[in-house]
Amino acid sequence: MALLSAREALAFPGGDNSSDTIINDVHLNLTTLSHWNYTLYSNGSLSNGSWCLLAFRPYMPSYVLPNGTFLNVTWCWTPTKPIDVRGGVAVGYAVLFGIALVLTLVALNKHGRLHLPVEKRFYPIGRRWQWYWGSWVCATAMISLITSIDVDRYFLPELPVILSSFFWYLMQMGTVALVWEAVRHWGSWMERQFIDPDPFTLRDDDRRSKVEFYLPLLFYLFLWLNFFMIVPRNWEPVQHQRYPQQTLNDAAPTATDSRFKAGAFLLAVCWLITVYSLRHSIKYYCPRNRGIFNRITGFFRYTPLRFMLIIPLVAALVTYQVLVAFRFEYSPLKVGGLDAAIFAGGYTPSLLIVYIQAVFGFINPNEDLELQRQRRVRHQALDREMGIVYKPSWWRRVNGEVLDPNASMRDRLLRNVREVQGNKRPAPGTEIPANAADGAADVEMTPVSPALTSPRPPGPHSERYRGRSDRTRQQAAIDRVAGLPLAQREELMMDGPPPPSYTETLSTGPSPQVPGAARSISAQSSASTNQPPQQIRSMLDV
Structure with a gap:
């Protein structure tokens, strides 16, 4: 702390005796003040170079102890003035x-x-x-x-x-x-x-x-x-x-x-x-x-x-x-x-x-x-230059292209089914099975339309193929089987009697009118058991 100038220092006023001083009607021990090097200044402060206190009312200290401690002291670094x-x-x-x-x-x-x-x-x-x-x-x-x-x-x-x-x-x-x-x-x-x-x-x-x-x-x-x-x-x-x-x-x-x-x-x-x-x-x-x-x-x-x-x-x-x-x-x-x-x-x-x-x-x-x-x-300007005209906002609502936020999951799945089939809304009088949406919800996919499970109409490969292409012949066979009812497809896949042997086919020959005639004739004839065993001449006889 910097000291005040010596030219502003004041002498301590006299008191009752040589060891007493009166400052603002307060008696202080002059011997103690001199021992601790306190000086009284004209701005109303009392300082010894390290400590500074106010020596005017109402901030005047009431007493000083022999060790230099003041009672009821107010330091100089206190906001005592009013707001300026x-x-x-x-x-x-x-x-x-x-x-x-x-x-x-x-x-x-x-x-x-x-x-x-x-x-x-x-x-x-x-x-x-x-x-x-x-x-x-x-x-x-x-x-x-x-x-x-x-x-x-x-x-x-x-x-x-x-x-x-x-x-x-x-x-x-x-x-x-x-x-x-x-x-x-x-x-x-x-x-x-x-x-x-x-x-x-x-x-x-x-x-x-x-x-x-x-x-x-x-x-x-x-x-x-x-x-x-x-x-x-x-x-x-x-x-x-x-x-x-x-x-x-x-x-x-x-x-x-x-x-x-x-x-x-x-x-x-x-x-x-x-x-x-x-x-x-x-x-x-x-x-x-x-x-x-x-x-x-x-x-x-x-x-x-x-x-x-x-x-x-x-x-x-x-x-x-x-x-x-x-x-x-x-x-x-x-x-x-x-x-x-x-x-x-x-x-x-x-x-x-x-x-x-x-x-x-x-x-x-x-x-x-x-x-x-x-x-x-910019996009609107480019659309005008290209002649693109967008439909008004009410167009989607009129045509049912706006999703209802309160629609259930079943309604949304049914709407997806109609869009896959090419219909945005169901035809008048058409009822959709209730279990269609439930099955779709189970597998998280669009439900299969009943029309897909009915027998398929004759396609380009429905008739028996007469050409030489193996791929086309296989596709024609698949189409024919797919076009059959489910009962007939199961019947075709069942195990039946074995085909006739090569010798029986050569001896009797199948009847063109009755399918399986060669099998019935060979079963009734005893020529195959009375004749000697056939001699194998080539790998074609096996």
Whole structure:
């Protein structure tokens, strides 16, 4: 803890004796105060360099012990003052940023939702980053503003001014990143619309693609350099603003050192990269203009209204940060600084940018839904060119092509049966067996029509085949058997008497009128038993 200046030190007032002093009608042991090196200062504090306590009513301690302990003490690092103008305005800004946070989350839910399959070239997180950074800006701004309430309420400046300044710089970084992501994603959205009709319109290895690959890396390089220039430092000298000389010696040089100046200019480079990214997207995805003046006119013509508003605002934000890096009296790091400059240049641009983003987030449609609409428009145009006319929506309902959501599984299976048979609806007076759907449900297949189990009508192979083709002869035999009733097919497959021998067939011969006559004659004749055995002459006799 830094000491107050010696020029503001006061002598202890006299008391009842040489070892007594009266401060605000309270008797304290002067010997104990001198032993522990306590000094009374003109601002009403009593300090020994390590401890500081308030020595005015109603915070005056009531007694001091010989070991230097005070009773009913109030330390100097206590918010004892009422809320000042800076604290009151900070409360209002904190409420506005809280509302903006809710709107940002609603917009994130709207634009971050997917309605199309994810494409490798366009990841969903790319469209969500601007809303992530918007949430970051609102959260850091609220922390900075809430801690700003105690900046002027503390008797001696301490931790609140450090927290307020720390999160203020984080809010500035988030705002610049928010605008960058909005501009970058707009270029990505333009590219997606450009290649959706023809994916091979743009090359993947040209100058355009390389610039779009390296620009984000370059932007975040300078943004993180700004972070490392500002955040990782010793913030304790910022709170050394307990009297004017200490402010000039410690706080002002720290708030305007070379690192703060370098960080401000790095933020300006990030702004220039954002503007170049916007110009790059307009050049490749919007109609081209010839000539310098036409290009300038086209740049402002094709820039979306949202960017016409937020890019100048972020430029004002960067300008203010450069200003406070050189002029400490306008900085939010100064206790009791110029409130109008702090809120107008430090918080208002970020607040307006977040609200503009939220308003356009509610106006603009989801990108997947918009892409689906563009595809429908293109398909309708192609159908008109080809002369394709689609039937109205009521046509399917009239013709029974719309499924009833309350229909049972049996009704759906019967509808499938009718479609297989070529009938979308049953003929008047036709009854469908009740067990047809049950059997189909058992095997999870369409039930077999009764017409398929009846005898088949004569086909092209119904008559006996007289040709030489074995395949056709086999098919004709199969067709004849398939066309027979089930009882006849079973009778054909039954085992019957053996065929007659070769000698009996040669001796008697079959009767052409009566089938099986040779078998009956050979059974009644005794010639086969009286004659000598047949001599086998060749393999044909076996």
